Amino acid sequence: MRCQLFKLRFKLSLNSVLWRRLCLGMALSLLISTVAQAKPAVVVPVTQEPLSDSALDVLARSRPSIVQIRGFFGKNSAQAFHGTGFAVAPGGVFLTNYHVVAEQVMFPEKYRLEYRTPEGKTGLITVLAIDVRHDLAVVRAEGFAPPPLTLTNTIPVKGARAYSIGFPLDVGLTITEGVANGRVEDSFDARIHYSGALNGGMSGGPALNSSGQVFGINVAGYRFEQLVSFLVPAEHAKALLQRAQQQPLSLKDAKGEVVNQLRAHATELLGAFQGPLATQQTSGFILPGKLSSFVDCNASGDPSPNQPVQTEAIQCAAKAGLYVQEGLYSGDMTYQHFILTTETLDSLRFTKRLQKIAAASGRHGSKKHVGPLTCKNSNVKLQGFDANLLICTRSYRKLEGLYDFTVRVVSLDNAKRGFASHLDMNGVDFDAGMRFVRRYVETMQWKP
């Protein structure tokens, strides 16, 4: 289930018209229902807990340093997307999320960025540095240099009060009060779990402790869950700030920079699986298991005993996907095994069933971002059994030097038991990817 939840994760800045209408509609219907409820004579008094004094204090202190960041397509005066930014250094240097400015970084000639203060002052913004890996960006605002907020590397203890500020759903500057819940356990990405409301448009806003120091940056939340939100630890912002001051990004090299960062991300991900790969044994097959603590695996099966073929499915995800640009998440790795056994079916029909499951996985991708898949398919000798091995790769269009991998392994030998395995990797270096595929395949073993 956790794996599915991650698919529902949304980025806070990408605030499509549809989403906004949906929210407005929901808000209106809520309003209507409360109005209708207020009509009867018995009125239940609603006690609204006022914001704590410290929240008022935090808001008052940080308010001058926070701006809305808005993106515009072409020369339009209506915005295309929006997020939040806050001052982190003198001279108008602001911090926000990479995903707030990603479209402008990728298409600098098509998009422009502007800031808007709560008072309505506007001006242009240029990107100074990006960190795709941690979803951060440092930008400079023209003609606006408020006092910077203070960053702290200290993450509040679990249960401490925390505050998040931003411009949710374009309804104006907003502060939400919640509880810091420490670092997210078993996550490849460094994230702080914040139990407070984060909504679209608050991306890039600061998360502060009671003394008004920024310990995290708003980044994402679950759309259909309640107050499970995520922050990027401020330590990563400090490193990026340093880079922005020493070597500002030129938009000409921005794509190369994204590629380098994605490649470093992939190297780090694959580097996390050093040594022999962790395995698990099912029905005599030893297959790659939970490769690292941050890899999410869950296993399921059909419990009814009368099926001609019993299937067990193990599905794992590294949850290391990064937002690169609209429609392109990259850097993730997923793998699944389907282990089939039969008591009643003959080998002809069992093989057919196995092959059907092997073909069931579909690949997602847009030809805006990647080229077509090219495949190599053959029968190979593995440890104790033979298998049909299919490897397909495709290369990225704008982010040259990155590849997607799709791998299928189907066991050939056993008449009563067999497995099909899928491995998908996105945005990796070709040679490093191929080396990992080989390790993945070499780990497989038949040991009855």
Place this chain on the structure above:
Amino acid sequence: METIMEATNFEPIQLVVETLDHRGHVLHRDRITLDESKPSFSIGRSIRADVMLDDPHVAALHAQVTVTHNEVHVTDLGSQNGITVAGKHLHAASNVLLPDNCLAIGRSRLRIRLPHETLAPELADRAELGRITPQMAPRIAAVGLIVCMAFIIYSVWLEAPRDPLLPMVVGLLSSLLVVGVWKAVWSLITRVMQNEWRWLSHAAVFLGVMAGLYALDAVLEVVWFSLGLPLAEWRELILMVLAGMLVMYGHLAITASIRPATAALVAVLLPLLVAVPATWMSERSHSKDVNFIAEPDPMFPAALRLRASSSLDDFFAQAAKLKDASDQRRKALQDDDGEDGASEEE
């Protein structure tokens, strides 16, 4: 008797007997001359009958017809089924007048035409709306085809697609298919109406070839798996085209009267005409589908494998070439679509 008395001063008389089908169309005509030596004529199945009918419900010598003063009389010669005159069924009719000169014997209808018959005036030949003469037909068809094709090309051009060739070919082929199906339905209706359906022969051709196709395909699948041959996407295509040619030849040459050489030519060309553009279209759409993976050949139980699997070293040595191949296919797509990528198919 009257007939014999009149026979003495008998003027020779020329007449025509028409055998009609159930719709009243003339099947064939017999010209008969009556004179003193032969004052009447007979109708029957026998070769001794003057008008021979190929009808099992007619007696060998069924009836005798005489003509006097432009009046036609008929006498039954003792048939079992009798005769029908002016809608009335008669048994053992003797010298019965035919008011409309028509007569039904068995399941055949006859009309006797005399030299003095009154004919309806000649019809003036005016061009009718909706009537196409054989000279006009090919011209109208050709002009219609060209105009329709031009409209299809125009409508694709109007949409300004990034790759206009594919939708144009798809549009032209699908409209040709519609025309083909339309024509086929009318041809079938015509054949069925003329009792030329021959559906058993057609079924034999189609089902026979399909059975062969299935059997050959199954054998080839097993052979491919046994020998561990690389995936051949063209294999099934070739089989299908061959089967199409055989079926086409069978339908044309065996069940219709057409020269074998012509039949063979059409049978070879028509499946190719369908297969070549269809393959081109699917290849083109696959080269633009970044998620497409060709369906692998069917797998069979391991006992059928004859060839040993390759080692991982060999496999990965080959797989290293995927890098350049992927780059090439990506570049080809980029050249086709433009640098930023087309979004119209998303």
